[in-house]
Amino acid sequence: MTARRTLLAAAAGAGLLPGPAVASPPAETPRHALSKLLDGNERWVQGRPRHRDPADDRRRRTAGGQNPFAVIFSCIDSRVPPEIVFDQDLGDLFVVRTAGQVIDPLIAGSIEYGPAHGTPLVMVLGHTGCGAVKATIESFADGKLPPGNIAAVVHALAPAYFAARPQPSSPLGEQILAVVRAQVTRTVVQLRADPLLTNALVVGAVYDLRSGQVSRIA
Ligand SMILES: [Zn+2]
Known part of the structure; x- marks a missing residue:
């Protein structure tokens, strides 16, 4: 066993890594996964969340393995929890969150983990x-x-700021949205070039705090 494998095995044994994904036929296609996400967001927008089984049933179903159908890489903002705004349950999503969804190698590794296991x-x-x-x-x-x-977060967002070049005369909300869109688009381009993500569909979207709507932009 290589040193890397030994390390990974030790980490998994200690519960430091997510458990192995469990294959569940039929395999999810990227398009179907995207539809599930957007359908869930529509339920959230309409205020009609899916009925949930009792919590202990949901825990029992997922404790032995997981097979999330999407990775959501989003901001830490308390108003945008992916499981809620996409109306999803335990075991449905890998969620990676940083301020302004800025990325570095450690974060990229967490994003790669899902597709490396079939997400x-x-x-x-x-x-x-x-x-x-x-x-x-x-x-x-x-x-x-x-x-x-x-x-460091500001430094990481600087390239998106310069790509968007927000006009100081514009309302602040518009300036923010322009930089957010640039940050999402740049990150999507970066992830699409990631060799470990070639089998996954990588898309970009923006969540509206007021309407709850997720709109795809890339
Ligand atoms: Zn944010």
Whole structure:
């Protein structure tokens, strides 16, 4: 056994890694997975969530293995929890969240984990009114970086800021949305070039805090 395999086996044994995905016929296609996500979002928008079995039944069904049909890479914002806004349940989604959905190798590794185990869909999800993007715009406006490691988030969002070039005369919400869209699009391009994601459909979308609607943009 290689050192890497030994390390992975040890991590899995210690419960540090998600359990192995369990094959469930028929295999999910990327398009079907996307439909399931968007149908779930429609239920959320309409305020008609799916009926849930009792919690202990749901835990029992998933405790022995998992087979999530999508990876959602989204922001930490408390108003955009993927399981809720897509009306999904235990075991349905891998969720990776960082401020402004900024990416680095550690985060990319977490995103790759799902498709490496058969998950057919990756969605990069930005949202309106993003605080991390707002902080980035304000940093460029006043020339001051936020404290501590939050500055690293602003640095990571700088390429999207320069791609969008938001007009200071525009309403702040519009400036934020322009940078969010650029950040989502750039991340989708990056992930589509990832060799471990070639079998997955990678899409980008933006969530509207007011309507609850997820709109695909890439
Ligand atoms: Zn955000």
